[in-house]
Amino acid sequence: MAEILIKHLVKRFGKVEAVRDVSLQIADGEFLVLLGPSGCGKSTILRVVAGLEDANSGEIVIGGRLVNFIDPVKRNVAMVFQNYALYPHMTVYKNIAFPLQIAKRRKDEIEGAVQRAAGILGLEDLLQRLPGELSGGQRQRVALARAIVREPDAFLMDEPLSNLDAQLRVQTRLELIELHQRLGVTTMYVTHDQVEAMTMGHRIAVMSEGLLQQIGTPQEVYRRPANVFVATFLGAPPMNLIGGTLESAADGWQFRRQDIDVPLSSDVIDPSALQLEAEAGAEVQFGLRPEHFRIGPPGTDGGIAGRVQFLEPVGSDLYLTVEIGDTSVQVRTDPDSPLQPGDNLTLLYDHWRVHVFGADGHNLRRDAPPVASVAAPAPTAS
Amino acid sequence: MADQGLTVEEASAARSAAEFSRAARRDQLVRFGKGLAAYLVLAVFAVIAVGPFVYLLSPSFRKSFELFSYPPEWIPHSFYTGNFGTILNETSYLRWGLNTLIFATSVTVITLAIDTLAGYAFARLRFPGRTLLFALVLSTLMIPTAVLIAPLYIMISHLPDWTHSGVNTYPGMIVPMVCSPLGVFMMRQFISTLPEALVEAARLDGASEWQVFRKIVLPLMKPAIVVLGIFTFMFQWVNFLWPLVITTTDDMKTLTVGIASLQGQFVTDWGVISAAAVMTMVPVVIIFLIFQRWFVQASMAGALKQ
Numbered sequence: 001m002a003e004i005l006i007k008h009l010v011k012r013f014g015k016v017e018a019v020r021d022v023s024l025q026i027a028d029g030e031f032l033v034l035l036g037p038s039g040c041g042k043s044t045i046l047r048v049v050a051g052l053e054d055a056n057s058g059e060i061v062i063g064g065r066l067v068n069f070i071d072p073v074k075r076n077v078a079m080v081f082q083n084y085a086l087y088p089h090m091t092v093y094k095n096i097a098f099p100l101q102i103a104k105r106r107k108d109e110i111e112g113a114v115q116r117a118a119g120i121l122g123l124e125d126l127l128q129r130l131p132g133e134l135s136g137g138q139r140q141r142v143a144l145a146r147a148i149v150r151e152p153d154a155f156l157m158d159e160p161l162s163n164l165d166a167q168l169r170v171q172t173r174l175e176l177i178e179l180h181q182r183l184g185v186t187t188m189y190v191t192h193d194q195v196e197a198m199t200m201g202h203r204i205a206v207m208s209e210g211l212l213q214q215i216g217t218p219q220e221v222y223r224r225p226a227n228v229f230v231a232t233f234l235g236a237p238p239m240n241l242i243g244g245t246l247e248s249a250a251d252g253w254q255f256r257r258q259d260i261d262v263p264l265s266s267d268v269i270d271p272s273a274l275q276l277e278a279e280a281g282a283e284v285q286f287g288l289r290p291e292h293f294r295i296g297p298p299g300t301d302g303g304i305a306g307r308v309q310f311l312e313p314v315g316s317d318l319y320l321t322v323e324i325g326d327t328s329v330q331v332r333t334d335p336d337s338p339l340q341p342g343d344n345l346t347l348l349y350d351h352w353r354v355h356v357f358g359a360d361g362h363n364l365r366r367d368a369p370p371v372a373s374v375a376a377p378a379p380t381a382s
Numbered sequence: 383m384a385d386q387g388l389t390v391e392e393a394s395a396a397r398s399a400a401e402f403s404r405a406a407r408r409d410q411l412v413r414f415g416k417g418l419a420a421y422l423v424l425a426v427f428a429v430i431a432v433g434p435f436v437y438l439l440s441p442s443f444r445k446s447f448e449l450f451s452y453p454p455e456w457i458p459h460s461f462y463t464g465n466f467g468t469i470l471n472e473t474s475y476l477r478w479g480l481n482t483l484i485f486a487t488s489v490t491v492i493t494l495a496i497d498t499l500a501g502y503a504f505a506r507l508r509f510p511g512r513t514l515l516f517a518l519v520l521s522t523l524m525i526p527t528a529v530l531i532a533p534l535y536i537m538i539s540h541l542p543d544w545t546h547s548g549v550n551t552y553p554g555m556i557v558p559m560v561c562s563p564l565g566v567f568m569m570r571q572f573i574s575t576l577p578e579a580l581v582e583a584a585r586l587d588g589a590s591e592w593q594v595f596r597k598i599v600l601p602l603m604k605p606a607i608v609v610l611g612i613f614t615f616m617f618q619w620v621n622f623l624w625p626l627v628i629t630t631t632d633d634m635k636t637l638t639v640g641i642a643s644l645q646g647q648f649v650t651d652w653g654v655i656s657a658a659a660v661m662t663m664v665p666v667v668i669i670f671l672i673f674q675r676w677f678v679q680a681s682m683a684g685a686l687k688q
Contacts, residue, residue, distance in 0.1 A: 052582050073588035085579035089601040098597075099587035146587070 002153035003028045004049065008051040011044050018044045020210040021058075026154075031180050031187045033201030035194060037233070041210040049188065050079050063153050075123055078147035082159040084139045085129040086146075093117075093127040096145045103150075117149040120179070125245030137168045144179065154186040161196060161361035173199060175273045194234050198222070206230045214369060226369050228361040231287055237319060239289050239355070240329040246271055246356070255286045255356060258325045260304055262286060265351045270366045276361045284364070287355035290319065290332040295339070296346040303346035306341050322347060402415060407638070435663075442466075443658035449652055463601050464636060465657035471553040474632055475658060478640035482662075485555050485625065485636055493559040493614050494607055500561075501569025506581060522563045527623065534558045550634045565610050572606040608676045612669065619666055630654050637662045 011019040019041040034042035047053045049060055051072030055129040059145045060067050067075045078099075085093050094101075096117055100110045118124050121141040133141055140160060147155055160176075163170045177200055180187055191197055197204045198218040205215040206229070214226040225231035225239070230239040244257030246264075253271055255262040271282075296303055304324050312319040313335055320331040320339065322348065331347065339345070356364045390395070436456070441449050442465055444458040469475045503509075504516050538547065538554045547553035576599065584594045625636040635643065641658045644651070 026623075052585070072586050077586075079439075079583070079586050081579045081583060083577060085577065085580055085583035087580065087584070087598055102588040102593060138623075150587075259511060 002184060003061075004154055004188065005059070005061035006045065006049065007059040007061070008046065009060070010056045011041070011048055011364045012056050012321045018210055020047070021091060022207075022210075022212045023058075023197040024205060024212070024215065026186055026188060026372040028186055031189065033197040033204045034188065034190045034207060035192070035201075035204050035233075036207035036213075037192055042192075042207045043158055045207075046158055046188055046190050049075075049154075050077055050156050051075050052079075067224075076150075076152050077156055078150055078152040078153045079148050079156040079158065080143050080160045082162055084131070084143040084163070086139055086142055087309070088131050091128050091130055092123060092134070092142050092145075094124075095131065095142055096127075096149050099146065100148045113149050114145075117145040117182060120148065120182070121145045121175075136164050137172055140172055141166065141175075144176075148179075148183065148185075149212060152185065154188065157189045159191055160189075162191070162193070169196075176200060194236070198261070206232070206233060209270070216369060220369070224365065224368050225355070226262040226363055228285060228287075228357045230361070231355060231357070235289055237290050237330045237332070239287045241326075242286045242327055242329070244282045244284065244286060247281060255284065257286075257327075260325050262304070262354070263351070264354065264356060268366060269350050269356050269364050270353060271356075271364060273308065283359045285357040287357060288329070288349055288353060290330045292349055292353040293322075293331040294330070294331075294349045295331070295333055295337070298344040298346055300346040300348065303348040306342045306345055306347050308341050308345065310341060310357075311339070401472055410603075438656050441653050442660045444653055446651050446653040462653075466661065467652045468651075469658045469661065473644065473658075474635070474640065475637075475661070477633055478635050479662075481634060482619060482638075483635040484552055485559075486615050486621075488552070488556045489559045489618045490611055490615045492556070493562055493565055494611055496561040497565035497569050497610060498600065498603060498607065499595070500566045501571075501573050502599055504566065504570040505573035506599075507591075519563045519566050523567075531623060531627055534624075538628060550629055550631050555625060555628050555634075559621070562614065565614065568610055569603070569606060572603060576602055596633075605676065607648045608673055614672055615669065616666055620662075644665050660688065 004024075006022060006024040006026075009019050009022045010017065012374065018368060022045060023043075024032070034045060036042045044053065048055050049062070050065070051070070055068060062075055062077065066278070087098065090098065091273075093114055096114045096185045100113055105113075114127070115124070118127060120145055123138070123141055123145055126134065126138060126142075131142065134142065141162075143160070157176075161172055164172055165223050173196060180200075187322050189196075189200060201218060203215060203217055204221050206213040206221055207336050208229045214230045216224075221230055222332060224232050225234065228241065232241065242257055242260070244255050244260070247256050249263060251263070252266040253263055253264040253269060306324040306329075307350075308320055310321040312321075316335065318333050318335045318337055320337075321328050322331050324346070329347070333339075355368075358364055362368070365375040440456050440458060443462055444460075445462050445464070448455070448458070500519070504519075505511065535549075538558065539549050541548050541554070545553075547557065580598055580602075581594055584598045589597060620638055621636070622638040622642070625639045626642070629635050629639060632640075632643075637658075641655060641662065644655050644658065
């Protein structure tokens with residue numbers, strides 16, 4: 001087991017800068033999820049750590065050892081690939097044993113290690129099968145067994161669940177969590193699936209366009225997104241954003257857009273974070289998550305008046321699209337709500353739930369984290 | 383309708399049943415016609431393909447003087463096997479066969495070794511000048527073999543004696559024929575279709591470049607190797623021009639060259655030549671039949687990704 005340090009990593013492919021000055025610290029035993037849309041550079045970071053790609057600049061330190069110029073195998077990390085990358089002509093046993101055979105371990109030692117790994121992942125009965133004879137979930141378990149058999153210092157997982165169907169994905173996710181709890185190996189896990197990130201990661205590093213946007217615990221990145229990208233990438237449906245201006249009011253600040261006026265508590269929002277002169281009517285975006293709206297009868301004070309446009313029942317919840325002024329927002333509410341399209345209502349909210357994003361996308365909340373150019377120190381892993 | 387003993391429904395049901403069976407008959411006829419047409423077309427091509435073999439097979443079992451009878455006879459009166467005896471007893475046929483086997487097998491084995499390695503290098507290794515080199519390899523495809531024969535002969539015939547690789551030697555025959563650019567191209571294309579992640583996984587598992595090739599890539603290339611192997615072997619088994627040029631003594635001739643030498647200046651025993659040709663064909667046919675299953679699998683391999 002080992003701590004992984006990534007310092008000012010830059011990786012270019014031709015003229016494209018895939019990773020732009022990313023620094024991360026992954027504590028010993030931590031489960032860190034790299035989350036972001038396709039092409040954001042998250043897999044590239046993983047491949048650079050594994051040694052499959054060379055960094056253009058920056059340092060990779062694993063277990064206190066600078067590994068930039070060390071062969072992949074000597075970094076002692078194991079990678080699990082999206083498409084499993086099982087050797088199709090070898091049985092499950094030989095697939096799992098392969099790294100040990102290459103390392104020229106003794107036969108009885110290999111036998112014992114393979115049986116142990118197979119036992120952990122419930123593959124004892126499948127050892128003589130070929131990968132082609134296995135289901136997707138079983139193949140993924142073989143890939144994991146091949147990774148753990150070497151007892152590596154760290155696991156690098158590149159979207160390992162994305163080839164599985166929805167049901168199997170949930171099951172395998174739990175198995176991965178259990179595996180991590182059992183082995184406690186430092187893990188870097190790449191995914192574009194926010195549910196995987198929220199459920200599995202001790203911390204989540206959100207990436208976009210090669211830049212680290214924010215790093216923090218799942219709760220932190222969800223509740224206190226550093227910028228518009230993080231706010232909208234996490235959450236389904238995503239956070240509502242309404243463009244408008246910031247105005248000064250008698251008792252502080254308020255957000256204004258046509259006939260929408262939202263007073264902002266200066267305990268929560270700190271417009272001084274804006275580079276611009278706040279009084280000048282700076283362009284901002286007002287943000288509120290769909291589940292943070294409450295519904296009140298029309299004409300209630302202290303809310304935003306609106307009218308129901310569409311209903312989307314999803315079983316556990318009801319999503320409403322509510323028209324407010326010249327725009328609309330999504331509201332998550334009780335599935336048993338009697339509301340119908342065309343109904344008028346008032347959207348209520350707690351003032352401390354409100355986010356306001358400046359023109360550069362940064363969150364103006366007082367408790368929002370600074371832009372994550374350098375990662376905050378990692379908390380101790382649970 | 384009622385006085386005919388049928389209700390309206392029954393009548394319409396009967397009518398539609400009759401229409402249905404008529405339509406079914408028509409459909410059957412059309413299908414039969416289409417099938418017949420397809421078989422006729424195939425039959426024409428089969429005759430074109432098989433005709434020469436039958437034409438070769440027939441005289442090999444006949445005495446020479448029967449060959450020029452008029453009208454020509456396709457099916458021999460008597461089943462004469464003397465031609466085969468003549469070949470085996472009065473010519474160096476077995477020696478030619480051995481030479482051909484050594485020649486074709488060696489060329490095939492060496493070609494496979496070189497082409498798979500070169501294909502792997504071009505497909506998976508990054509080195510300066512890779513694209514240029516590959517283009518160079520491909521460009522040699524455009525040079526006709528006939529153009530190369532004379533320079534190759536001059537090169538081989540001028541090799542010093544200590545190399546034991548001159549005219550009328552196995553190395554002299556084999557070496558200039560090994561490594562086909564088409565094979566390099568085939569292997570490179572095939573290796574390119576193998577998932578990159580397999581190679582990366584093997585590297586992370588600690589495999590050296592050679593181990594990646596030997597333990598991961600090579601076993602997965604079996605279909606491509608079989609195809610290239612069969613092509614190369616068949617081509618070299620009947621290769622005529624190069625063995626003709628590079629061999630001058632009877633005991634170094636290959637089958638094709640040996641059979642050609644059976645043509646006399648004044649008299650040619652076509653029965654004997656036919657018999658020799660038939661015997662030459664047999665091993666190739668057997669090899670093809672053995673590997674046919676693999677051959678078909680290999681041509682399907684690209685289509686169905688696991």
